[in-house]
Amino acid sequence: MPTKNSSDRELVALAEVDIKNLSRRNFLGYLGGASALLLTAAACKKDNNPISNNGTNLGSGDVGVLNYAYTLEQIEAAFYTKVFESPYSGITASESALLGDIRDHEVAHREFFKAALAAGAIPALELDFSSINFSSRDSVLGTAKAFEDLGVSAYNGAGKLLVSADYLLLAGKIVSVEARHAAYIRDLIMPGTFADGLDANSLDISRSPSEVFAIAGTYIKTKLNISNLPTS
Amino acid sequence: MKIENIINEIENVDPEIYQRLDGRRSAMKNFTKFSGKIALASLPIAFGSMLNKAYGSPTGTTDAITDVLNFALTLEYIESEFYKKGYDAGVAGTLAIPAGAPIGAIKTIRDHENAHVAFLKTAITSLGGTPVAFTAASFDFTAKGTFPTVFTDYALFLAVAQTFEDTGVRAYKGQAGNLISNNDILTAALNIHSVEARHASHIRQMRKANGGLVPAGVDVKPWITLNQSGIGSSAVQASYDGEEVITQAGVNIVNIGGFTISPSAASECFDEPLTKEQVVAIVTPFFA
Numbered sequence: 001m002p003t004k005n006s007s008d009r010e011l012v013a014l015a016e017v018d019i020k021n022l023s024r025r026n027f028l029g030y031l032g033g034a035s036a037l038l039l040t041a042a043a044c045k046k047d048n049n050p051i052s053n054n055g056t057n058l059g060s061g062d063v064g065v066l067n068y069a070y071t072l073e074q075i076e077a078a079f080y081t082k083v084f085e086s087p088y089s090g091i092t093a094s095e096s097a098l099l100g101d102i103r104d105h106e107v108a109h110r111e112f113f114k115a116a117l118a119a120g121a122i123p124a125l126e127l128d129f130s131s132i133n134f135s136s137r138d139s140v141l142g143t144a145k146a147f148e149d150l151g152v153s154a155y156n157g158a159g160k161l162l163v164s165a166d167y168l169l170l171a172g173k174i175v176s177v178e179a180r181h182a183a184y185i186r187d188l189i190m191p192g193t194f195a196d197g198l199d200a201n202s203l204d205i206s207r208s209p210s211e212v213f214a215i216a217g218t219y220i221k222t223k224l225n226i227s228n229l230p231t232s
Numbered sequence: 233m234k235i236e237n238i239i240n241e242i243e244n245v246d247p248e249i250y251q252r253l254d255g256r257r258s259a260m261k262n263f264t265k266f267s268g269k270i271a272l273a274s275l276p277i278a279f280g281s282m283l284n285k286a287y288g289s290p291t292g293t294t295d296a297i298t299d300v301l302n303f304a305l306t307l308e309y310i311e312s313e314f315y316k317k318g319y320d321a322g323v324a325g326t327l328a329i330p331a332g333a334p335i336g337a338i339k340t341i342r343d344h345e346n347a348h349v350a351f352l353k354t355a356i357t358s359l360g361g362t363p364v365a366f367t368a369a370s371f372d373f374t375a376k377g378t379f380p381t382v383f384t385d386y387a388l389f390l391a392v393a394q395t396f397e398d399t400g401v402r403a404y405k406g407q408a409g410n411l412i413s414n415n416d417i418l419t420a421a422l423n424i425h426s427v428e429a430r431h432a433s434h435i436r437q438m439r440k441a442n443g444g445l446v447p448a449g450v451d452v453k454p455w456i457t458l459n460q461s462g463i464g465s466s467a468v469q470a471s472y473d474g475e476e477v478i479t480q481a482g483v484n485i486v487n488i489g490g491f492t493i494s495p496s497a498a499s500e501c502f503d504e505p506l507t508k509e510q511v512v513a514i515v516t517p518f519f520a
Contacts, residue, residue, distance in 0.1 A: 029382075035283040040309075095512065101455070104499060105501035108491075109489050109501060111493075112480055112481075114489065115488065116483060155422070156419065156422040161282065165409035168409055169405070169408060169409060170480065172422070172505070173480070173505070174502060176405065176425060176428075176503040177500070177501055177502065178426075179426035179427075179429035179430050180432065180456075182430065182433075183429070183433035183434050183454065184433050184437065184454040187433075191333045191390045192333050192336055192340070194433060195430040196429050198427060202344040203348075203427060204421060204422075205422055214498055
């Protein structure tokens, strides 16, 4: 079990404060509420979108952003756990070892957010991997690439949503590991493609939560309410 | 108490109020965060402090941000000039970079670093700052003779490349907090940071394939295990010291939640920052 010290308690305390701030955010409702609703409405037109105002509320402020990260880590951890339990045909020893590493990293990320958020954490999500053929290398690696690139863009887009520099640093510590994963998976699919998909300035792309859920929605059964997440 | 109405009133008179406050989000967030800690009666005073921040020293924050960007630009220049020289030596045949995927990857990374230099120069100029300027002659990639064969020994070239990339990742990470007041610049820096991590991952795979300068029994992975460089040279160790951390925000990552997570995996799954001072100490030998 994790050892909890004073910093951890501070995280928990901050989580409680921010949840209480829900009303304060309503007080400043013109800031995010209206635009988030519009984004949600737009996003809901897509198939398989898990976003619903009746869904599990990720919360507001930094806690909301951390729950957003926790959501993504839940998907990745569950995916790689299944990949490792039922390896695709033709998996090499090297692939098996490094995909096992990635599973450990994602499980650790998921459990870290769960521990850090404590009472502020959303429940475990119900996921849907029925579109993935776990016996097929192409299907598994194609999905892994999509998850890793999506994770990188999500963390890159979430940085500006955070108020706490401490949480920003934590997100930074994780996103570069996701980028290492992304490059490795991409090179497994096609050597030399580790950084394909950058913009014209050779920068990675970033995505907003609604853009991320429009893509990740295929894999999430649980309805999620992101209307209280910060939008800028 | 309708603070947002007051700000809206000011916005009517001064449409740039939010720019002065480093963007709407940070202004309101800083204000709400701040106001949460004080009594309601003190709100006007807090509001006054916020305006002082907006109008009192408008250049302070921008200077701090251009300082960070010039630091980043310096690192990008080092990488850019390093890969230019390495790629050219590869094409000339004096550095044995294998044809095909390896030389292609070095070219790709060179082009990215060049683009990052150009991007940061533009960003600094657009903020009213003056970009630092370096040329090939500014650098000594032998690090004062520590790596004398860096452009003739492919394994050494890759080892120095890995060190630059891993150091770059840690350097950007260490500066993110200093950019938190500017959403656009922070996002751009994060979008460069993850590209450096992609490079690091790939260079590490190239080193594994090459096998040179890898200590016996060490498996070079795309990620950093404990404080291991995977390079048979103590000269690069400062770039890896501190990566062995296995607790985050006071939470022990080893076997977290009852799952089997080894100390190695616990260290791999979080990359650690370096301070500007640490990075400067690491790269100083590479300046001519």
